[in-house]
Amino acid sequence: MKILVIAGRLIRQIAGDKRTLVVMLIAPVLIMSLLYLLLGNGVTKAKIDIVSADYTASEAMQDIADITLVSTEAEAIDRLTEGMSDGYISKDRYVAEGTDPSLTQLAKRVFLLYAQEQNMLSLPSQFTAQVEGLMEQPDVELYYGSADFEQFDFLAPSMMGFIIFFLVFLLAGIAFLRERISGTLDRILVSSLRRGQLVSGYFLGFGVFAALQTVVIQLYLMYVLKIHTGTDVLLVLLINLTIAGTSLAMGTLFSAFARNEFQLFQFIPIVIIPQVMFCGLFNLRETPQAVQYLAKIFPLTYGADALRKVMLRGAGFSDVLLDLLIMLGFTALFFLLNIQVLKKYRTL
Numbered sequence: 311m312k313i314l315v316i317a318g319r320l321i322r323q324i325a326g327d328k329r330t331l332v333v334m335l336i337a338p339v340l341i342m343s344l345l346y347l348l349l350g351n352g353v354t355k356a357k358i359d360i361v362s363a364d365y366t367a368s369e370a371m372q373d374i375a376d377i378t379l380v381s382t383e384a385e386a387i388d389r390l391t392e393g394m395s396d397g398y399i400s401k402d403r404y405v406a407e408g409t410d411p412s413l414t415q416l417a418k419r420v421f422l423l424y425a426q427e428q429n430m431l432s433l434p435s436q437f438t439a440q441v442e443g444l445m446e447q448p449d450v451e452l453y454y455g456s457a458d459f460e461q462f463d464f465l466a467p468s469m470m471g472f473i474i475f476f477l478v479f480l481l482a483g484i485a486f487l488r489e490r491i492s493g494t495l496d497r498i499l500v501s502s503l504r505r506g507q508l509v510s511g512y513f514l515g516f517g518v519f520a521a522l523q524t525v526v527i528q529l530y531l532m533y534v535l536k537i538h539t540g541t542d543v544l545l546v547l548l549i550n551l552t553i554a555g556t557s558l559a560m561g562t563l564f565s566a567f568a569r570n571e572f573q574l575f576q577f578i579p580i581v582i583i584p585q586v587m588f589c590g591l592f593n594l595r596e597t598p599q600a601v602q603y604l605a606k607i608f609p610l611t612y613g614a615d616a617l618r619k620v621m622l623r624g625a626g627f628s629d630v631l632l633d634l635l636i637m638l639g640f641t642a643l644f645f646l647l648n649i650q651v652l653k654k655y656r657t658l
Contacts, residue, residue: 316511321518324485334481334519338473338527345469346535349462356416359386359398360424368427375420399424454623459538466537467617468590474527474550475557475610476582478520482561483574485516491570505649512562513645520554540621549620549630552637553613559644560609566651589614609640 324330357376367377378395380386386398390407397406397417404425406417489512528550531537539546564581568574588594588605605611616633619625 312507313511313514316508317515317518320485320512320515324515324519334477334523335526338477338523339530341473342469342527342530342535345465346462349465354416356396356413356420357394358417358420359389359395361386361398361400371420371423371427374416374423397421462535463538464622465591466531467621468614470527470531470550471553471610471614471617472586472589472591474524474553475585475613477523478554478557479561479564479582481519481523482516482558483565483568483577484571486512486562487565487568487571487574490565505652508652509562509645509648513558516558516562517555520558521551524550524554538621540624542620542624542626545620545627545630546617549613549616549634552634552641553610556609556613556637556641556644559641559648563644563648563651566648584608585610590618609637612636 355374355376357378359378359380361381361383362379363381365377365379367375371377378389380389380398383398383400383403386395386400386405389395390398390405395407396410396413397404397420399405399421404421406414406421408414525547528539528543528547532539532543560581564577565574568577585608588608589610594602594605612633616630616637619630619633
C-alpha cells in the first residue's frame with residue numbers, strides 16, 4: 311500500500327507538469343522523424359557526368375546512377391568541385407570525387423558498368439549475345455527481410471532501443487534528482503518506509519511514464535513511419551518495456567551521485583554514449599575481440615540484439631529469452647544498488 315501511495319504521488323506530480331509531458335511525448339517523435347528523413351532511404355544512386363553528346367543510359371545504368379551529359383571535361387570538373395556530381399567519365403578517364411567512401415563505391419560500380427557497355431559495343435555482333443548471356447545477373451533470394459527493406463528498416467531496431475533507453479534515463483534521473491533537491495526525498499525518509507518500499511514506489515511511478523513513452527515511440531514507428539516491426543508486435547513491445555525498465559533503474563541509480571542536473575548530464579558520455587557504439591548501429595565484426603567483449607557489459611547491447619532478431623529476422627519469444635533475462639538481471643542489479651545507495655541518506 312505504501313508503495314502505491316508513493317507511486318500515485320509521483321504520477322500526479324508528473325502529470326501536473328504539462329511541459330514535461332509535452333517534451334516526454336513529443337521529443338521522441340521529433341527525433342525519430344528527423345532520423346527517418348536523414349537516413350530513410352540512404353544514397354542508392356551516384357551522380358555521374360559523362361563527357362559525351364550522344365550517350366544513352368541503359369536500364370541497368372539508370373538503376374544505379376543519375377547520368378548528366380556535359381560537353382567538356384572542364385565542365386565536368388567544375389560540377390564535381392561544386393558538389394553537383396560524384397564523379398565523371400571522359401573518354402578513358404574515370405574520376406570519382408573521393409571524399410565519401412560509400413559514394414566512391416557507387417561511382418566505381420557505375421564506371422565498371424560503363425566500361426562493360428563500351429566493351430560490348432566494340433565486339434563483333436556475332437559474339438554480343440554470347441557475352442550478354444555470360445553477364446546475366448543471378449536471381450538472389452533473401453533468407454531474411456524483403457526487397458522492400460530500406461536502410462532505416464535495418465537501423466530502426468537499434469535506434470528505437472537507444473532512444474527509449476536515453477529518454478527514460480533522463481526522465482528518471484532528472485525526476486529523482488528533483489525529489490532530492492526539493493527535500494521531498496528527505497521528508498519521505500523520516501517516515502517508517504523501508505528502502506525497498508521507497509525504491510519500488512519510485513520505480514512504479516516513473517515506470518508508468520516510461521511505459522507510456524515507449525508505447526508512443528513504437529506506435530509512431532509502426533503506423534506513421536511504417537517501419538517493419540516483424541509479425542510479433544507484442545514481443546517487440548515487451549522488449550522495449552524491458553529496455554525502459556533497465557534504463558529507469560539505471561537513471562535513478564546514477565542520479566543519486568549527482569548534485570544537480572549538470573552533474574547528471576556528465577554521466578552521459580560514460581553511460582549513454584557507449585550504448586550508442588555497441589547497440590548495433592555500428593558493425594563490430596571487424597573490431598578487436600576485446601571491443602566485442604566490452605560491448606557485453608552494456609544492457610542495451612542485449613536489448614537492441616533482441617529487437618533486431620524479432621523485427622528483422624522474425625524471431626520468437628524463445629529466441630530472445632536469454633537477452634530478456636540478461637536485461638532483467640541488469641534491472642535487478644541496479645534496483646538493489648539503488649536500495650544500498652539510499653543508506654547514505656538514512657539507515658532504514
